[in-house]
Amino acid sequence: MSTPELGVISLGNELTPEYRRAVEVLERVGLTSYEAKAYIAVVSRGYGDAATLASVAGIPRTSAYKVLESLCRKGYAYASGGKPTLFKPHPPLEVARKLQADVQEVFEKLDALNQLVGHQGEPQLVYLLYGKDKVLSKMGELIDRASRTLVVTTPQASEVREGLGKKVANAVKRGVEVTFITSPAQKIPEGVRHVARSNLLATDLLADGAHALLASPGLDACGYTDNPILAEHLRQFLEILAERANDGVRPPG
Numbered sequence: 001m002s003t004p005e006l007g008v009i010s011l012g013n014e015l016t017p018e019y020r021r022a023v024e025v026l027e028r029v030g031l032t033s034y035e036a037k038a039y040i041a042v043v044s045r046g047y048g049d050a051a052t053l054a055s056v057a058g059i060p061r062t063s064a065y066k067v068l069e070s071l072c073r074k075g076y077a078y079a080s081g082g083k084p085t086l087f088k089p090h091p092p093l094e095v096a097r098k099l100q101a102d103v104q105e106v107f108e109k110l111d112a113l114n115q116l117v118g119h120q121g122e123p124q125l126v127y128l129l130y131g132k133d134k135v136l137s138k139m140g141e142l143i144d145r146a147s148r149t150l151v152v153t154t155p156q157a158s159e160v161r162e163g164l165g166k167k168v169a170n171a172v173k174r175g176v177e178v179t180f181i182t183s184p185a186q187k188i189p190e191g192v193r194h195v196a197r198s199n200l201l202a203t204d205l206l207a208d209g210a211h212a213l214l215a216s217p218g219l220d221a222c223g224y225t226d227n228p229i230l231a232e233h234l235r236q237f238l239e240i241l242a243e244r245a246n247d248g249v250r251p252p253g
Contacts, residue, residue, distance in 0.1 A: 029099055030074070030131030030220055034059045034067045039076050042068070042089045049084040074132065075218070102216035105202060109214050110223045128223050135215050135222045136163045139205055142224070143167040146176045146207040153181040154203040156219060157188065165189055 019040070026036035034057075041057035042048060048056065054064035068087045071077040076095055080086045110128075129138055143150060143164060150171055154160050157180065161168075172178055172191035180188050184196040203215040203222075215222035 028130065030134070031071075031076075032067075034063060035071055035074075035076075038064065038067045039071055039089065042071070042077055042087055043092060047080070047086050047088045049086055051084070053087060074220075098218070099220065102218055102220050106214065106216045106221050106223055109202070127225065128221070130221045132219045135219045138222060138224055139213060139215075140164050140167050142205055142207045142211050142213055143171055145211060146171055147174070148176060148208050149206075150176050150178045150208075151181065151206040152179070152203070153197070153200060153205075155183060155200040155217070156203055157182040157186040159219065160203070161187065161189055168192065 022040055023033065023036045026039060027033060031039065037057040037059055038053055041053045045053065045056060050064040050068055051061055053068065054061040057064075059067060065085075068077060068079070072079055072087070075090060075098065077087050077089050080088060106128075129135055139160070140163075144167060150168075152160060168178060168189045169191070172189070177193070178189075178191065179193040179195060180186075181195040181197050181200070182188070183198050183200065186194070188194045202217050203219060205213040205215075211224070211226055213222055213224040
């Protein structure tokens with residue numbers, strides 16, 4: 001059985017339309033240019049150390065290890081033991097299916113919100129972001145803007161705490177009433193009210209009852225809005241979650 005030609009992406013020439021399109025699409029789903037080129041390189045090679053993959057991808061060797069580590073964190077690749085560390089790709093179709101599932105969940109939520117807005121006769125004011133770094137940055141921006149209340153619902157409490165813990169602590173110092181709705185036995189930042197809730201899938205954030213963000217399970221994509229009707233819809237949803245929790249704590253509006 002003959003092997004199909006890799007003219008699909010043609011690593012040897014960055015100017016080919018197939019290669020440029022592959023890089024552009026990977027950038028649109030949240031990878032940097034270096035990450036996109038490195039992922040194509042590791043897929044084409046099957047495995048490789050940072051120096052080899054940097055040469056194949058045409059990226060600086062000094063950046064290669066960090067780029068490949070980032071691909072591992074984002075679920076595109078994984079590192080094997082030994083010296084030097086070898087990087088291998090997660091199967092592209094598995095990666096694609098996970099991305100599709102995450103994006104599908106976000107868009108289903110946004111579609112529900114869009115229908116709500118249509119019934120209310122208000123314009124749609126939902127903005128989309130792709131890429132975990134951008135999602136965390138936007139969450140940080142909303143936390144910084146909060147002046148009265150902040151409600152975070154998430155199954156990813158550790159990632160939120162590690163990435164945004166200082167901003168949450170600053171919000172508490174400013175007198176913001178902060179509530180985390182997350183699974184039991186999670187480590188919660190000091191000064192934050194904890195509402196225990198199991199089986200959460202996605203991350204939602206509500207600042208001052210007016211600024212809302214809904215993120216995919218892996219924090220790879222999000223929609224956010226300052227539309228008061230959409231924010232109120234999320235507030236009511238979070239309130240229902242809190243009311244059903246064992247301790248009955250209600251997040252403030």
